[in-house]
Amino acid sequence: MNLRSPIHLASATLALALATITPTVAADTPDPMAEAKAFRNYFVAKFPNVKPEDFVNGPYSMNKDMRRQWEEKEQFPPYEFSLDMGKEMFGKPFKNGKSYADCFPNQGIGIRQNYPSFDAKEGKVITLELALNRCREANGELPLSYVGDEMAALTAYMAFTSRGKPFDIKIPDDPRALEAYQNGKRYFYTRRGQLNFSCATCHVQNPGERMRAEILAPALGILNAMPIYRSEWGGMGTISRRLVTCNSQIRAVPLEPQADEYRDLEYYLSYVSNGLPISGPGSRP
Amino acid sequence: MTTTHDGFAATRRLILKGAGVIALTGVGVISFNMAPAFAAANDKYPEDAFKQKRAADAIKSLYGRTAQASDKVKLDAPEIAENGAVVPISVSTTLAEVTSIAFLASENPNALAAVYRIPPGTMPNVANRLKMAKTCDVTVIVEAGGKLYSATKEVKVTVGGCGG
Amino acid sequence: MASTIRVRAISSGEITEVQVLIQHPMDSGFVKDAKGEIIPPHFIQQLAFEYQGRNVFVADWGTAISKDPYVKFSFKGGNKGDDLKISWVDNKGETDTTTAKIQ
């Protein structure tokens, strides 16, 4: 497999509209487009030396010594085995002869940037992990664990085929879609757990800072690198796994993977990173 | 994956000693195919050196003498390991007639991490990834022209590699 | 099934640069599992690279090599299209071998 390194994505040319912050809108009537712009501007202003499209590389966009270690590992990344497993799983037909390719547009290749999507029929957010399990169940297969290695490998492969494609999350003209976006935003900023941290405490207020040993990643572009191979895990992990561990770390009882809150959070966080390239599968300490 | 389980640790010892080809007859196809590569190595796995706790003892077991620091040995290691489980460390040297290169981490449970044998025609440059239990000195030993040269650098470890 | 060994061997004419990544747990024997029991040591002890019937590089490894180990070296010579044979053996006697073409 010929890896297109995410390092090179940093040099990808992207028309990133960096207009000035738009005037305040009442919190109860969200204006996603203006909010996404403000969100990006916040990070660009906080890190003037980081190229906007480099935020998808998380802590490596803001620490030189770590970046060098990462580049060294990217020469032959340890996630290659997971990636190959994902490719093999993706190509292997189900018992009924159908395969994942039959469940997705463009046979599932190069489409990761479109997830999560809003399903008008169900009135809910559909993440890629959820869509993969629904595909399995529709074809008579048992669903995979959302926090397991197999789901991580599958999504790693799908992200890999989408590297460099900008996040393109749509919020259709549907009050339920706007509500999902708003709920995701609320989840993102709400403090929880005994530590009384929100997602934003770490990933908006303190990215680039050390939290114990880790360097906190910026929220902007944080999902573009998913799934991630963490040295701490010694393996690839899904978005679900990361959200669950984030919650545990702040001493909050995690929700079930793919709970509505997590789906909405993913919708919000992906939307505000629209325009930034998919860099997954990523690696992190 | 294709890893085979022949289950005979003793067999492996024989392979490593270079006597494997005959001893192996009938044991397993894969193991048999393995034999030539290791037989040709004609070098024993330095079990005793890997068992030593202290770096000095490992070096003594490996080479039977001590090394002198040399600025001709270039050790490249991070200031702060992003995770002790995977620390990229490499070495290069301008010394001639290099025959082996060893990596040691002084505070690991067993200091010796790796020994690389460099036959004539192979460049004296190696990059690898080590586990480090905690902040400590990483030392690299270069054996060249029958003498030992070394370089040392401290690597800070905030997340220990003993979990992985 | 895929090999446990991934190889990139690239010839620049005079020198061949070799990078290898191996799928292996490299359990050190110092780590406990979720139940608090020691995970027994399971690690690659020797890795050999053979070109035209002779070893061009041999690694002796202990328990401090990272999971899914990586190593990079280079040797003089090596022609595009030639075979490079890579074999490893671990402390349990498990082995794997692959042959890669120099590119």
Add this chain to the structure above:
Amino acid sequence: MKMTGHTVRLSILSLALALVNATSAPAASSEADFNTAYAAAEAADKEAGRLHNQWTVTAEALADAKKAADIGDFDRAVTSAKEAEALAKASILQAASEKEAWKKLEIR
């Protein structure tokens, strides 16, 4: 870390914990005391669960209470149960105050 608007909630929590320490001090506790304290803690934690806002430390304190009760150490069991209740109540308070407070942090 910069954390604004924090102090109020933290003082609520320390107050709750101080109350635990004050009330659970002297007399030896009985199994009945434990049952009462445990039921109250469990109810509070369930309420936090309905709000999707449980804390892991509450579950740990509950487990510790049960473990102590199992070996007949009802003093420790009651103390842990009361701590669990205080933690659960703090998590409920957190959920309530965050209903509006989150908006202040939003980048706009």
